[in-house]
Amino acid sequence: MADNSLPLLSQSDHSNQPPQTDHDDHHNHDDIVVTSLDDMIEQSIGCFGWAQFVQAILVAIASIFDSQQSFINVYTDSYPTWHCTNGTTTAACNSTSNICQLSRSDWAWDRISSSSIISEWGLECSSAFIRSLPASSHFTGCLLGILFVSALADSSLGRKNLLLFSCLIMSVTTFMGVLSNNVWIYSLLRFISGVARASIGTCTIVLLTEKIGRRWRGLSGVIDATFFVIGTLSLPAIAYISGGSSWRAMYLWTSIPSLVYCALLHFSVSESPRWLFMQGLVDEAMATLKRLSPNNNEDINVSLLLDHHELDHVHSTHHDDHQTSNKFNIFSSIGELFVKQWARRRTLALMVLGFGIGTVYYGMTFGNGNLGVVFNGLSEMPSVLMIFYLIKSLNRRSSILLLCVTSGICCIMTVVVRSSELEMVQIGLEVGSFFGACTGLNVILIYAIELFPTCVRNSATSMARQALNFGAIFSSILVSIGKKNELLSNNVIFGLIIICCGFSVVFLPETKDAALCDTMDEQERKDNNIVHV
Known part of the structure; x- marks a missing residue:
């Protein structure tokens, strides 16, 4: 296999040059020497400037x-919710009655029937499978989207184009959901929306991270989490504003702004410079770095940082290796994650972690309904600050294990303290469980970015997201089944799962403050050097 670690600009190229004198100070920036793609990008955008900030927000x-x-x-x-009608002919009708055993004239919904798909389409007596079909279809679509779509960000489409494509398809199918007239069409549209949405979370965090230097890596998680919180808390606000109207209003309020955003994304957001270099698009990559440079290109002349001949050689070896490993799979680079033992071990460990965190993150949200969404949002606000602290101060493995164990214990304790006298304690424990899960979710996505090289980074992050969706599907079904029982009994299962899954971090290496690699061979050599040292 070709040696993919060939320097972009060799030190030997300058070994015979005389020392720089004072009268040549104005040429200093032309003599910057970089020995890897990561060094070059750090030299260009290692500081966090306004151009990077605007791109990060967009x-x-x-x-x-x-x-x-x-x-x-x-x-x-x-x-x-429902109530008995004044003209009921059944004396047994009360707030604890099973409406499926009552005459339809004996009860009525508290709100208009179109406020929910359950009341509009008469699904109140349907099986748990039917009632949970739209949600489970959506997350099943996310699973398939990760397998067959997300990896395109590492190959043909790139981070920006796949993000644009995903947002556009998701927005269109969300808008079309307004026209649904039965649960089957509605579930199909939710499925397609899930396929498209699968790539958004990974493309966002990867694109954010690859546009800033390593010392600001934690900031990418903070910015991403902040906007995710805004989206979560916007739902209760939209529900309140559209209170009393059809469930279709929720989809209108969320689909139209996302369609407008797609236009903004297309014209205002630039591609990842790392991905552009890996694809051999040198001129576009350098132009992107110039626009992102906090020094306004005065301190760093990017065009002189690279030797085009050597870069073309490096790209050709990267491309040949990438094509060889994927010749049997033209749709995705996910297969590369399972070829080598070290990559396979990391991928499986990340997926186990993701499943545990996703089970609690989504399970407690679905289980608590509107209150769960509010708890989720309130938990994520302090989580945003915690992410930045954990990324800057603590190592990745200890952080994730601590968050998983804390979340699991809080989840289990909500069952232990359930009583009217300890209601506030129970709420506090639920918020604590949310906090641990949502913080762990954001840390694990940053961890996935650091564990894998550029050529498979989006695919690896997608696998972590896939495991989160497995947790979402599992928890949504469990919550739906448990609707007729004490809901909090599910929390014991959720807590045990996240604690057990948290210990899979022992199979992962530490990556705090580590440089990002670009090829599988480079990553392997770097890991071997660390072990030998």
């Missing part, structure tokens, strides 16, 4: 719509 806005579509079913597919 990219992170996508997380608002990602968040909204994750939890919108809590409102549109909710089981409405």
Whole structure:
């Protein structure tokens, strides 16, 4: 296999040059020497300037719509409250009655029937499978989208184009959901929306991270999480504003702004410079770095940082290796994550972690309905600050294990303390469980970016997201089954799962303050050097 670690600009190229004198100071920037792509990018955009900040905000806005579509079913597919009618002929009708055993004239919904798909389409007596079909269809679509769509960000489409494509398809299918007239069409549209939405979260965090230097890596998680919180908390606000109207209003309020955002994304957001270099698009990559440079190109002349001949050689070896490893799979680079033992071990460990965190993150949100969405949002606000602290101060493995164990213990304790006298304690424990899960979710996505090289980075992050969706599907079904029982009994299962899954971090290496690699061979050599040292 070709040696993919060939320097972009060799030190030996300058070994015979005389020392720089004072009268040549104005040429200093032309003599910057970089020995890797990561060094060159750090030299260009290692500081965080206004251009990077604006780009980060424009990219992170996508997380608002990602968040909204994750939890919108809590409102549109909710089981409405009802009451006995004044003219009831059944003496047994009361607040604890089973409406499926009552005459339809004996009771009525508290709100208009179109406030939820349950009441509009008469699903109140349907099976748990039917009632949970739209939500489970959406997250099943997310699973397939990760397998067959997300990896395109590492190959042909790139981070920006896949983000644009995903947002556009999700927005259109969300808008079309307004026209649904039965649960089957509605579930199909939710499925397609899930396929498209699968790539948004990964493209957003990867694109954010690859446009800033390593010392600001935690900031990408903070910005992404902040906008995800905005999206989560916007749902209760939209539900309040549209109170008393049809569930279709929720989809109009969320689809139209996302369609407008697609135009903004297309014209205002630039592609990842790392991905452009890996594709051999040198001129575009350098132009992007110039626009992002906090020094306004005065201190760093990017065009002189690269030797085009050597870069073309490096790209050709990267491209040949990438094509060889994917010749049997033209749709995705996910297969590369399972070829080598070290990559396979990391991928599986990340997926186990993701499943545990996703089970609690989505399970407690779905289980608590509107209150769960509010708890989620309130938990994520302090989580945003915690992410920045954890990324800057603590190592990744200890942070994730601590968050998983804390979340699991809080989840289990909500069952232990359930009583009217300890209601506030129970609420506090639920918020604590949310906090641990949502903080862990954001940390694990940053961790995935650091564990894998540029050529498969989006695919690896997608696999972590896929595991989160597995947790979402599992928890949504469990919550739906448990509707007729004490809901909090599910929390014991959720808590045990996240604690057990948290210990899979022992199979992962530490990556705090590590440089990002660009190829599988480079990553392997770097890891071997660390082990030998």
